[in-house]
Amino acid sequence: MTLVSVVFDLALVVATMLATATLVIVGPRQIAAAIRDARWRLEVCLLPLAVLALVLFIRWSTVDVVIRLERRVLGNNITPQLFELEQLLFPQNPVTVLQTFASPALTEFFVFVYIYGYAFLLLFPFIAYFALSNMDDLSTLILAFTANYAIGLSFYILFIAYGPRNFDPLLFEPLLYDVFPQSRSLTNQVNQNTNVFPSLHTSLSMTVFFLAWLTREKYPLWVPVSGVLAISVVVSTMYLGIHWFSDVVAGTVLALISVYIGRNYTVRGINRSIRSYLDSRFGDRGSAGQQ
Amino acid sequence: MKRVAPSVTRRSLLAGASGVGLSALAGCSERFWSRAENTSPEQVELTIKTVPADDDAIAAMIMSQLRENLQAAGIDATHEPITEAELYRDVLIDGDYDVFVVKHPGIDEYDALHGLLHSQFVAERGWQNPFHFSDVGVDELLERQRTTDGDAREESLTELFDYLLETAPFTTVAYPDRIGGAQDHLSLSRPPRQAIEFVDILSQEFDDGPFDRPLEIGVYGEALTDRLNPLVVDRNRIQGLLGLLYDPLAHRSTTDTHEPGEPAAYEPWLAEQIDWDDDGGLTATVTLREGLRWHDDERLDADDVDFTFRFIEDTSLGDVDGTVPAPRYRDRQTLLEDTNRIEVIDDRTLELPFGSTARPAAVRALSVPILPEHIWEPRSEVIAERQTRALVADNDEPVGSGLFEFGETSMDELVLEPFEDHVLRSTTVPNRPNVLENFPQFEGIRYQIEPNVGAMLDSLADGAVDVTANAVPPDEVATITGASGVSTTTTSTTSFYMVGYNIHHPELGNPNVRQILSQLIDREYVVSEFFNGFAEEPARSNELFGSRGQTQLDGTESTMPLSVFPGSDGEIDPERVRQLFVEVGYQYDDGALLK
Missing domain, CATH: 3.10.105 (Dipeptide-binding Protein; domain 3)
Known part of the structure; x- marks a missing residue:
């Protein structure tokens, strides 16, 4: 199975999940109406979407430079500190505790959640908020995602951290790649194994859940669905030996910060304040020059 | 008011208190000074x-x-x-x-x-x-x-x-143990790692061969197509790859079993003949094969061999005080008494002076990969403190003299094309190594790069690769034996x-x-x-x-x-x-x- 077939498989499963959820949670009439006047909706979200795309593009285009910067120039390996911190705080590492419950069925469930459930969780809010009567929630979502990536990725440059499975295969089981080795070709496209602090799986999932709570009046059913999924994704990252408990905590904090940014700022607003700041600086200098 | 037994006067109280205080402070200060003067022992x-x-x-x-x-x-x-x-x-x-x-x-x-x-x-x-x-x-x-x-x-x-x-x-x-998997029809005896072992596979007579396709080799890992510079410590991690691109004077024979006091058996490769002389210091007279070429069609001659040893000793070629030795092959170069005394007699002949080095150790110098002077000489440029370009170059398009030349590479594959002008491809070349008797049974080599072991073994089971060339962890052996048409090979190493x-x-x-x-x-x-x-x-x-x-x-x-x-x-x-x-x-x- 190559990357192409893994991606095809993923697309098929996630598309089915999205279609089902759209029909049940959003409703056929509402989504049909939203598609009919898609144009203004897209226009409203164009700017935040462009910023998100820009952040992802920067990430994608600078991978080589970032790896060199992270590993050779900065080289802050915090893996031992994460391990020792958790040894200090807990009688037994939370990952070990979770893995004592390991069973083939549970592993299959968590692998499914980690890959398919996560993709669904991230994509569905786009559809749901797109179908609302105004685009405030969608803009919030996009800005919160952007904040997640921008902050998370800067942490990845600053810190090298390996997950439990890479740190010590005797203490922690590498369950994901044992069960589904090909998934690595997918995760390799997105990330390196030195980037586990904070957990972006956690932060993005929790962001979706927090936003679901804030929009509970519009989509009451989405709150429990996203809640169960998000918590499962969070648990799966530890159960599968990919993330430390600390990564998950940091991911949750990052989610809170991102949601705060998403709710209280807009791309237009940030843009305007940067401009007015620059203008005032420029104006100052201009007047200084005249004197 | 009656004074009742003023047994403790204010003065005596003060005196007593200060006495106690002073003596207490004295103990304290002793401890304090001793702490300050001597650092206490710490844990290792x-x-x-x-x-x-x-x-x-x-x-x-x-x-x-x-x-x-x-x-x-x-x-x-x-x-x-x-x-x-x-x-x-x-x-x-x-x-x-x-x-x-x-x-x-x-x-x-x-x-x-x-x-x-x-x-x-x-x-x-x-x-x-x-x-x-x-x-x-x-x-x-x-x-x-x-x-x-x-x-x-x-x-x-x-x-x-x-x-x-x-x-x-x-x-x-x-x-x-080296563990590998291979298609049954190849009936391999050992999992290959070194260049000569891959050449050996390409020289085996197969029932259904020769094949008009490349040998498909399964490998796994991150960034496997990077760093094709044979001299750097973090060089390419596909074992044998650089050895296939860069030929040495002689390859250590795959069947060698020598006593500790005797020299190992070597198959002449770029060298057609090597004559040893022990009169007044050991020397080896190396005669190169006729018509040797680099992959870019330049001629390979005795000057390249001389250059390689001098370059390994000092990649700045004398540009700095002291030297900037190559981090690899450096020890083998020191087997030579003095690289400045290598004598190039003509295009095809040179004399390597080993001085007091005896043959069991000296033969190791023959396996150093020979580098093209016209490519590496410019890389002697000093670019930072004790750093030459040769020690940082990625060498993206390696020009060697091996039986295979660098073809193309992408995220999931690396292709080596047959180098048709290589003299050893001709069956009539004098003193042709025994290992090449039926060479080649495949047209080139293609490495299929997978993200991890599991994916590599899946490709083996699917028949997409002929043989694996990366370590298979012992607990994955069952995966190979469980698949049909493939088998495990192991060897001690x-x-x-x-x-x-x-x-x-x-x-x-x-x-x-x-x-x-x-x-x-x-x-x-x-x-x-x-x-x-x-x-x-x-x-x-x-x-x-x-x-x-x-x-x-x-x-x-x-x-x-x-x-x-x-x-x-x-x-x-x-x-x-x-x-x-x-x-x-x-x-x-x-x-x-x-x-």
Whole structure:
């Protein structure tokens, strides 16, 4: 199975999940109406979407430079500190505790959640908020995602951290790649194994859940669905030996910060304040020059 | 008002109080000064570096056992996982480590220890003495084995290993079996790793061959198409790849079984003939084959060979004070007495002066990959302090002289095209190596790069690859045997898991400490539990230091005390280990080993 077939498989499963959820949670009439006047909706979200795309593009285009910067120039390996911190705080590492419950069925469930459930969780809010009567929630979502990536990725440059499975295969089981080795070709496209602090799986999932709570009046059913999924994704990252408990905590904090940014700022607003700041600086200098 | 027994006057009270206070302060200040003047002893700290489990699960497991045992012995041990390339840079270039665990690709001949341990290399980078070890006794024995042959060499080697048991600059944990999978119809005898072993596969007569397609080789890992520079420490990790691109003067024969006092058997490669002369210092007269060409169609001549040895000695070619030696092959270059005295007689002939070096060691110089002068000479440019372009170049489009030239590469494949102009492709070339008898049965080589072992073995089962060329962990053997049409091949090898110590660390400078640390791995347990038996414990003194000769060396039976594990089932008995440390003069406080 190559990357192409893994991606095809993923697309098929996630598309089915999205279609089902759209029909049940959003409703056929509402989504049909939203598609009919898609144009203004897209226009409203164009700017935040462009910023998100820009952040992802920067990430994608600078991978080589970032790896060199992270590993050779900065080289802050915090893996031992994460391990020792958790040894200090807990009688037994939370990952070990979770893995004592390991069973083939549970592993299959968590692998499914980690890959398919996560993709669904991230994509569905786009559809749901797109179908609302105004685009405030969608803009919030996009800005919160952007904040997640921008902050998370800067942490990845600053810190090298390996997950439990890479740190010590005797203490922690590498369950994901044992069960589904090909998934690595997918995760390799997105990330390196030195980037586990904070957990972006956690932060993005929790962001979706927090936003679901804030929009509970519009989509009451989405709150429990996203809640169960998000918590499962969070648990799966530890159960599968990919993330430390600390990564998950940091991911949750990052989610809170991102949601705060998403709710209280807009791309237009940030843009305007940067401009007015620059203008005032420029104006100052201009007047200084005249004197 | 009646005064009732003014037994304690204010004055006496004050006097008494100040007296008590002063004497109390005196005790206090004594303690204070003593604290301030003498730093209290602290716990011994060690950081162990090794690769993450993604790169090598076994190394991570060995490290785990070592960490637990060091902690149980009262040492503050931390463990830092780090990618292979960065580990090599930290250990081999920057010397930034305390202890490292790594899989060494294997020592070809006893003389390789000269590079690993001789004090002449303490300041050099690369696999030349990465431990910063210096011991005049070891130096002398390393030189003696280099300059003698026969029984005299065997005796020096035996003495060397005896001596190393006491000084333990590094230690060997186990020799893993090479495990691989291959399509049944290829009926391979051993999993290939080295260039000559791939050539050997391409020369086998197959029932359904020859094939008009490339040999499909399965490999796995991150960034496998990078760093095609044969001289750098973090060079490309596909084993054998650079050896297929860059030919040496001669390849060590796949069937070689030589005595420790005799030279190994070599198959002439770029050289058509090598004549040895021992009159007044050893010299080798090398006659190159006729019509040799580089992959860019330039002529390969004796000047390129001369250049290669001079370049390895000093990649700046004299541009800096002192030299900037290459971090690889440097030790083999020192087998030559003086690179400036290499005599190029004509285009095809040159004389290599070995001076006092005897043949068993000298033949190792023949396996150095020959580099094209017209490409590498410009790379002698000095670009930073003690850094030449040759030591940082990625060498994206390698120009070698091998049977295969670099084709194309992408995320998931790397293709080597047949180099049709190679003289050894002609069956009529004089003195053609035996290994090439039926060469070639495939058209080129294609590496299929997978993200991890599981994906590589899936490709093998699907028939997408003919043979695997990366380590298969022992617990994956069942995956191969479970698939139809493919089979497992295993062979014992000379590669070994090594624990190295940085002698610059205050505690690791003490040979007694290194000796005890070398005992803290349960080698028997590692072989049975981590390798599922697919490995061998070092059983003789030479084997404890990575040297597994083709034939046995006399007098190396004793492995005491390094092979004695003070505990059982991988776990140390803390009392026994504490006793060992106390015996060599260390002290414990509340279970912590003090500096």
